[in-house]
Amino acid sequence: MPPGLDQLKHIVVLMMENRSFDHMLGSLSAVDPRIDGITTQLSNPDTTGAQIKPQPLANFQGQLNPDPDHHFPAVDLQIFGGDTSAGRAANMQGFVKSYFNQRRDVKHSQMIMYYFPQEKLPVLTKLALEFAVFNRWFASIPGPTICNRAFAHYGTSFGRVDMNPFDVMEPFKSIYSRLLKANHTAKIYYYDTTSSTMEVVNLLQNQPQLFGTYKQFKSDCDKGLLPEYSFIEPNYNDHDTDSGEEVANDQHPDHDVQAGEFLIAEVYMHIRRNKKLWPNTALLVLYDEHGGIYDHVTPPACTADKFSAPANSTGTGMEFKFDRLGVRVPAILISAWIPPNTVVDRVFDHASIPATVNKFFIGDDPQRSPRELNADVFIEPNAGTLDAKRNLLSLATMRDDCPVFDI
Amino acid sequence: MDVIHVPRPPRKAINLDRQANALIMAQVSHLQHAERRLPLKYRTEIYTHAIQTEGEAAEYIREVTEAVHKAHADAAKRRSRRGLEIAAAAEPQKRKRAVKSKKKSSRTSKRKVVRNAKTTKKSQR
Numbered sequence: 001m002p003p004g005l006d007q008l009k010h011i012v013v014l015m016m017e018n019r020s021f022d023h024m025l026g027s028l029s030a031v032d033p034r035i036d037g038i039t040t041q042l043s044n045p046d047t048t049g050a051q052i053k054p055q056p057l058a059n060f061q062g063q064l065n066p067d068p069d070h071h072f073p074a075v076d077l078q079i080f081g082g083d084t085s086a087g088r089a090a091n092m093q094g095f096v097k098s099y100f101n102q103r104r105d106v107k108h109s110q111m112i113m114y115y116f117p118q119e120k121l122p123v124l125t126k127l128a129l130e131f132a133v134f135n136r137w138f139a140s141i142p143g144p145t146i147c148n149r150a151f152a153h154y155g156t157s158f159g160r161v162d163m164n165p166f167d168v169m170e171p172f173k174s175i176y177s178r179l180l181k182a183n184h185t186a187k188i189y190y191y192d193t194t195s196s197t198m199e200v201v202n203l204l205q206n207q208p209q210l211f212g213t214y215k216q217f218k219s220d221c222d223k224g225l226l227p228e229y230s231f232i233e234p235n236y237n238d239h240d241t242d243s244g245e246e247v248a249n250d251q252h253p254d255h256d257v258q259a260g261e262f263l264i265a266e267v268y269m270h271i272r273r274n275k276k277l278w279p280n281t282a283l284l285v286l287y288d289e290h291g292g293i294y295d296h297v298t299p300p301a302c303t304a305d306k307f308s309a310p311a312n313s314t315g316t317g318m319e320f321k322f323d324r325l326g327v328r329v330p331a332i333l334i335s336a337w338i339p340p341n342t343v344v345d346r347v348f349d350h351a352s353i354p355a356t357v358n359k360f361f362i363g364d365d366p367q368r369s370p371r372e373l374n375a376d377v378f379i380e381p382n383a384g385t386l387d388a389k390r391n392l393l394s395l396a397t398m399r400d401d402c403p404v405f406d407i
Numbered sequence: 408m409d410v411i412h413v414p415r416p417p418r419k420a421i422n423l424d425r426q427a428n429a430l431i432m433a434q435v436s437h438l439q440h441a442e443r444r445l446p447l448k449y450r451t452e453i454y455t456h457a458i459q460t461e462g463e464a465a466e467y468i469r470e471v472t473e474a475v476h477k478a479h480a481d482a483a484k485r486r487s488r489r490g491l492e493i494a495a496a497a498e499p500q501k502r503k504r505a506v507k508s509k510k511k512s513s514r515t516s517k518r519k520v521v522r523n524a525k526t527t528k529k530s531q532r
Contacts, residue, residue, distance in 0.1 A: 017430070061420060067428045122411055145430050146437075163433035165440050193476075194469040198430075200437040204472065205444070208479045237431055238421045239465035247421045248461075252430060256420035265413045404410045 004337025004393030005382045009280040011357055014232040014267050015152060016260055017145065017252035018070065018291025021137075021328040025128055027056060027118045034343040035128075036135045042296050044113055046096045052110045054294060056117040063111050064253035066102050068292025072143040072161045073315035074098050075327065078292065079142055079299065084316070095294040113294045116257070123261040124330065126403050127268065127285065132333040132342035132392050134378075138299050139289040139326025140350040140371070148288045148326065149198050151350035152231070155372025157322075159307030161314055165201040171367045174203060175229070175354035176210050182362045185227035186210070189217040191235035192246070198233065221270050221277055229357050234263055253291060265405040268334060272402060278336055279398055282379060286331035288350070299325040300347055303374035322371060325349050333378055336402055337393035344378075344392065351375035423462030431464045438471040449474040 022038055029037030043051040068074075076084075081093035100109035118125045140151035147157035150166065153174050160166045168174070179186040190197045191214045197204050204211065212220070214235075220226045234250035251260035264285055271277050305322035314320050331348065351369070356377040358365060363383070366373070380391045388394070427435070439455050451470045458464050 060416070071429075123413055126411060144433075146433060163429070165437050193472040194465045196434065196438070196468045196472040198434060198437075200434065201440055204475055205441045208476050236434065237427075237461045237465045237468070238423050238425065239462065239469075240423070245421050245423075247416055252428060254425070254428075256416040258414055259416040259420060262413055262415060401408065404408055405413050406410045407413060 001382055001386060002337070002388075002391060002394060002396070003398075004335060004395060005380060005386070005391065007280045008282060008335075008360070008379065008382065008393065010226050010228055010230070010277065010282070011360065011379065012226075012230045012232065012267070012271065012281060012283045013152070013353055014234070014264065014283065014285045015149065016234055016264070016285070016287045017236075017250040017255075018067075018289060018293070019251055019257075019287050019330065020290035020293040020295035021297070021330050022054060022295045023058060023115045023290075023293045024121060024124055024287075024330045025133065026054065026115045028125060028128060028133075031118065031129065032341060032343065034135075035133060036297060038115060038296075044093055044096045044294060046106055046110055047100045048106060052096055052113050054113045054115050056115055057111075058114040058116045058120070058257075060120070060257040061254055063114065064291075064293070067253045068099050068112060069102060070144050070289055070292040071163075071315065072141075072320070074101075074292060075142040075290075076316050079327065084318075090298045092294075092296055092298055095292070098292065112292065115294075121257070121261060123265040123268075123405060124285075124332070127264070127332050127334055128330070130340050130403050131335065131338045132344055134286075134331040134333070134344045134346075134348055136297070136300075136328070136345055137286060137331035137348045137352075138328050141320075141322060142299065142324070142326040143289070145288050146198060148350060151371070152288075152353045153199055153203070154369070155351045155354045155375070156305055156307065156369035159305075159309055159322075161309045161320055168202045172369050173367075175357050176203070176207070178354075178358060178365070179229055179361060184229070184361050186229040186231075187212050187217075187220075187227045188231045188233065189214050190233045191249075192241070194239045194241070194246070195233070195235045195237060195248075198236075217267075218270055221274055224276060226277060226281075228361055232267060234260065251287075253293075262407070266407045269405055269407045272404070281335070282393065283334040284331065284353070284378065285334065286350075287329040290327035290329055295328045297328045299327060301325075302347075302349070303370050305369055305371045333392055335393050336398045337395045339395055340399075340401075342392060346376050346390075348376050348378060352378055423460060423465070425461045426459060427461050427464040431461060431468075432458070435464050435467055438468060441475055442471045445471075445474055445478055449478050 026037035028035040077094040077098045081091045099112040143161045146163045147160045150157035176186040247259045248255040249259035249263040309320040311319045351371045352375040355375040359381045453467045
């Protein structure tokens, strides 16, 4: 086996909030044409019929207010451009129209097409260029946060496309329960108790021992106590603490994007600086969904899930069978064994997370959702025959030129 | 190797009076769902319908999250105390049995002494 896979002991996932691929990494197509980002041909019509092109004018804060709608009906409009007919085709032409619905301001609605120039996101863009960037990582469903994050924890959202509490149904257990049952270690690190977790009703309520804080994550890294699988949640709200104010760093509009850059850099550097952890850890940084912000890539169809959302629960009057993915999001895999400028074109969604972790640490298990069973994995299992073309941790020797941030 | 500078967010990025976004309000409703299942002594006195700002939501989120952890921790303490009580309750029974068997064995050994004494006296004749 390649040494990167042989030595891999820890998988860490940091899931940020509500930004699309084009919005955060679209500028990189100018640096590397293999990265499917912004081109001059792209546009969206506004409500006057004018074609609005993406522009590198995104600000860290203050533009996307109100928060762009990213619930199921709004995303349907964004993807299908307002076409609700049977047999309709996705055209990614409804973003400006969708944002106009919130403030009825033509000029303001065009801001949904803004993206960040590379120099404004030194951390995310550097990591994307230095490690493996995924051209085709999509949200699991064309809808909001809670159900998308559910795919990362369970491989399914149990038929939900909304933000309401859902019931976990047998036999689909969380990846954490599966790992613990198989005598492996796993933890969810939320930022602190004031930010808490988005997985309240099932995991926090029933298994609070699964949770630690971000401070504990850093301490666990330093003390050699990092579990085999870690999921990190950013700070979801501005709040006071005994030691001062904490700024929200999830990058959910309208929180400051720079705060999230700092968090990403800090998580990366905490692993990078640790001589014992860095050789045997892979870090996946990604976003839960696009937040209603423009992206040009049409989400593909996928294997239908066991559950479906009935027409009266989707808000569109149409049933949803979880047979197509959500809008594309930034996703980067980081490891000292990944060659620089790696661009991955295979299709992934958040079900790929439990699929990968399950296969790597536990093995194959049929008691998983159809979506997870059919999701691609971003780290090849360290057993059996390896398809070298699929392995991203492919270097024969560890890199000594990985970026360093001043954290 | 060049060290890449990461700008910190400005002080004005923080705004506890910002209107809570839909995600935070959804989190509040999920925590309310959890709070309703907690025993009364763990519940907050916060009226969630009145929450409007991030700062207000943050306070509620913290209280309920910590309450859930506390409720579980208290239950774990009670469980281990019950385990100790059961073990302690079993102790007197063990001691009684031990005392009984000690008495039994001391009577047995006394009989042996008496028997031996008789045997010795016999042999001495």
